[in-house]
Amino acid sequence: xxxxxxxxxxxxxETAKNNLILQSAQSTATVASLxxxxxxxxxxxxxxxxxxxxxxxxxxxxxxxxLLAMLGANDAGGAAALIxxxxxxxxxxxxxxxxxxxxxMSRAAGKxxxxxxxxxxxxxxxxxxxxxxxxxxxxxxxxPIFPHIFAxxxxxxxxxxxxxxxxxxxxLLMLISDGLVAFEEGDWYVPxxxxxxxxxxxxxxxxVLAFPAKLGAFGIGLGSSVGPLLVCGxxxxxxxxxxxxxxxxxxxxxxxxxRQTMMTILSLGWQLTIQRLTEWVNLFGITTVxxxxxxxxxxxxxxxxxxxxxMAGAMQGIAAITGMLIARNNGARQxxxxxxxxxxxxxxxxxxxxxxxDQPIVHMESRQTVLELWNKKNISxxxxxxxxxxxxxxxxxxxxxxARQPLTSFLLAPTINSTTPANxxxxxxxxxxxxxxxxxxxxxxxxxxxxxxxxxxxRIVLMGALRGWKDILLxxxxxxxxxxxxxxxxxxxxxDKFEQNSYDGSxxxxxxxxxxxxMSLAIFLIGYRCAKQLSNDIKPSPTPxxxxxxxxxxxxxCFFRSKPRIDMQSAPTGREERTxxxxxxxxxxxx
Numbered sequence: 405x406x407x408x409x410x411x412x413x414x415x416x417x418e419t420a421k422n423n424l425i426l427q428s429a430q431s432t433a434t435v436a437s438l439x440x441x442x443x444x445x446x447x448x449x450x451x452x453x454x455x456x457x458x459x460x461x462x463x464x465x466x467x468x469x470x471l472l473a474m475l476g477a478n479d480a481g482g483a484a485a486l487i488x489x490x491x492x493x494x495x496x497x498x499x500x501x502x503x504x505x506x507x508x509m510s511r512a513a514g515k516x517x518x519x520x521x522x523x524x525x526x527x528x529x530x531x532x533x534x535x536x537x538x539x540x541x542x543x544x545x546x547x548p549i550f551p552h553i554f555a556x557x558x559x560x561x562x563x564x565x566x567x568x569x570x571x572x573x574x575x576l577l578m579l580i581s582d583g584l585v586a587f588e589e590g591d592w593y594v595p596x597x598x599x600x601x602x603x604x605x606x607x608x609x610x611x612v613l614a615f616p617a618k619l620g621a622f623g624i625g626l627g628s629s630v631g632p633l634l635v636c637g638x639x640x641x642x643x644x645x646x647x648x649x650x651x652x653x654x655x656x657x658x659x660x661x662x663r664q665t666m667m668t669i670l671s672l673g674w675q676l677t678i679q680r681l682t683e684w685v686n687l688f689g690i691t692t693v694x695x696x697x698x699x700x701x702x703x704x705x706x707x708x709x710x711x712x713x714x715m716a717g718a719m720q721g722i723a724a725i726t727g728m729l730i731a732r733n734n735g736a737r738q739x740x741x742x743x744x745x746x747x748x749x750x751x752x753x754x755x756x757x758x759x760x761x762d763q764p765i766v767h768m769e770s771r772q773t774v775l776e777l778w779n780k781k782n783i784s785x786x787x788x789x790x791x792x793x794x795x796x797x798x799x800x801x802x803x804x805x806x807a808r809q810p811l812t813s814f815l816l817a818p819t820i821n822s823t824t825p826a827n828x829x830x831x832x833x834x835x836x837x838x839x840x841x842x843x844x845x846x847x848x849x850x851x852x853x854x855x856x857x858x859x860x861x862x863r864i865v866l867m868g869a870l871r872g873w874k875d876i877l878l879x880x881x882x883x884x885x886x887x888x889x890x891x892x893x894x895x896x897x898x899x900d901k902f903e904q905n906s907y908d909g910s911x912x913x914x915x916x917x918x919x920x921x922x923m924s925l926a927i928f929l930i931g932y933r934c935a936k937q938l939s940n941d942i943k944p945s946p947t948p949x950x951x952x953x954x955x956x957x958x959x960x961x962c963f964f965r966s967k968p969r970i971d972m973q974s975a976p977t978g979r980e981e982r983t984x985x986x987x988x989x990x991x992x993x994x995x
Contacts, residue, residue: 447729447785450592451792454725455718457583459800460599462717464628465491466710467607471614471624472565487565488713492684494542498535498577500677502528503724504669506584507871510728513588514735521588522651527665528581531673536574543570561621568625575629575636576602582639587725588732589647595721598635606631675876679867682880683716686887690919693896694912701912704845707815708853708916711804715857718796723868726789730782730872737778737941744770772942779942786869786934793861801854812846848913856920863923866930873937882929891922 469488505528512521543566550559579598586594610627613619619626643653659665687709695702804811867879895918899911 447788448792450587450590450595451722451725451789452796453592453594453596454583454587454721455792455796457595457599458717458719458721459714459796460596460603461580462714464599464603464606464631466714467603468565468569468610468624468628469710471607471610472561472621475561475614475620487562488710489684489688490546490562490566491569492713493681494539494573495577496680496684497677498532498539499580499680500675501531501535501669501673502577502581502584503676503727503871504528504672505531505581506588506724506728507672507731507874508665508668509584510588510732511735514732514737515739518650519652522653522655523659523661524665524669525581525585525651525653526659527662528669529578531666531669532577532581533574536577539577540570540573543567543573564621565625568622569628571626572629572632575632578636579632579639582636582643584724584728585643585651588728594642598639601635601638602631604631605634672874672876675880676871679876679880679883680720682884682888683720685884686891686919687712689888689892690895690915693892694915697911700842701845703816704842705849705912707812707846708849710815711811711850712853712857715797715800716860718800719793719861719864722789722793722796723864723871726786726865726868727871729785729789730869733778733782733785734872737774740774740778741771744774775942779938782869782872782938782941786865789868790862790865793865794858797857797861801857805851805854808847808850812843812850816843816846845912849916852913852916852920856916856923859920859924859927863927863930866927866934869934870930870937875933875937879930879933882933883923883926886922886926886929887919891918894918894922 465488472487505524509521509524509528512518512524546559546566547563550563579602583595583598586598606628608627609630610624613623613627614621615623617623642648691702691705691709694705863883867883870876870879892915895915896911898918899914902911902914
């Protein structure tokens with residue numbers, strides 16, 4: 405038996421260590437709370453920056469189409485309508501693994517494993533090189549394939565554009581990943597700067613090569629490659645800065661666990677690719693159905709589709725950042741929980757047979773504090789990103805609504821070159837050649853889609869947040885079923901019932917009305933899924949202890965291992981808990 409003085413000294417030691425556990429959790433909560441207040445504005449600013457990055461990249465592709473339309477010959481107008489969805493589809497397939505790289509990189513950085521994060525980045529670059537090469541080959545193959553599908557002039561102009569554009573495919577994908585890396589490190593202005601430089605340099609080079617240099621569609625494509633090549637070279641120099649050295653991005657030695665990391669990126673990447681393509685399949689399906697009904701109605705969807713494409717780029721950028729922030733928070737939370745476990749192990753190792761203290765209860769309380777802290781941070785992250793998404797949507801959509809007439813006139817009527825051959829099959833001013841209702845329908849479809857962009861912003865941000873928990877397929881299926889399987893047929897049936905004639909826009913408008921409604925319905929299901937993930941984050945779970953098989957050293961956790969869900973409000977504490985543990989038969993035998 406120990407003397408009273410020895411027992412009193414032991415109690416003081418145990419009390420000190422228990423206080424250490426509580427102080428660790430409380431200091432974590434205090435520091436993170438201060439940080440959240442201090443960097444809340446930086447999270448918002450960085451998210452806005454990446455949203456602008458998406459706007460510039462989408463505008464860069466739309467601008468190439470506008471320059472093609474300005475050629476005014478050889479069915480350049482048809483080629484202009486063709487290149488945007490085709491290029492978006494090619495890039496969309498490769499963007500999935502890039503987003504997966506960003507998620508895994510943020511998760512590793514949240515654990516302060518920067519070398520591991522750097523290895524993930526380098527593995528992502530290898531994947532980009534492979535996927536970008538495949539995309540470039542597909543672009544070059546459009547020259548022999550397109551003539552069998554499209555009109556001669558359209559296929560020739562589009563194939564010439566893609567021949568020049570294929571050179572910059574890999575640099576463009578690299579720059580998308582560079583924006584994610586810069587965002588992770590806190591360079592808030594870099595993503596927006598990358599998009600702005602690509603937009604300005606590419607369109608400037610494209611204009612010079614297409615018109616003064618008289619290279620036509622090939623010059624536009626070549627110019628769209630020159631910009632990414634120049635900016636990509638600048639970013640390689642930028643990553644040599646001091647605070648990027650911890651990632652060892654230019655360490656050319658072999659990458660540990662390269663195969664496993666690549667499989668992780670590709671396994672998440674194909675899911676994200678399907679999620680991104682779901683958006684375009686929905687829009688492509690609607691425009692296809694409208695086109696089967698009326699060429700004029702299809703032409704009237706052009707301004708709305710271009711505007712939606714730009715806004716979708718911004719929202720997808722914000723969704724990518726939301727997922728990365730959640731992944732980083734979850735990685736940091738795991739480190740804090742491991743720290744709690746480490747303190748608990750040191751306490752238990754001091755005197756494994758002494759269960760007179762409140763140590764297990766304190767340990768569970770400290771873990772719960774960490775769980776609740778990071779749960780609040782995840783909630784605030786989603787709220788911040790949602791506010792940014794709605795803010796950007798409002799900044800672009802409200803002026804577009806009031807300026808819809810001049811905007812549709814600019815987007816609907818291509819600029820015609822005075823040297824257009826007389827036998828050219830290029831469609832000139834569609835407003836002048838068709839019923840005036842085409843312009844009216846274009847305005848109607850524009851403001852209908854403007855309304856639909858607000859629920860779309862909420863849906864995309866929530867889906868982006870779920871990526872941080874690697875919850876990708878189910879939200880994608882919810883959107884696919886609601887917007888494509890249900891939305892398109894219902895929109896067609898309702899529009900067919902209420903339309904008065906083929907030009908008043910009833911059917912086309914109703915299809916986009918239905919799209920907005922189904923997106924709103926999908927929000928409830930995806931929002932419930934997100935709330936479920938947040939709820940699961942704060943549920944107490946058994947502590948992963950190295951001595952989990954010992955009922956004494958890890959008695960509390962082993963005792964509750966079959967009951968992982970514990971109501972901390974009603975959990976016993978102090979003397980009641982010690983009495984319950986002392987009455988446990990296995991513990992009495994050990995004593």
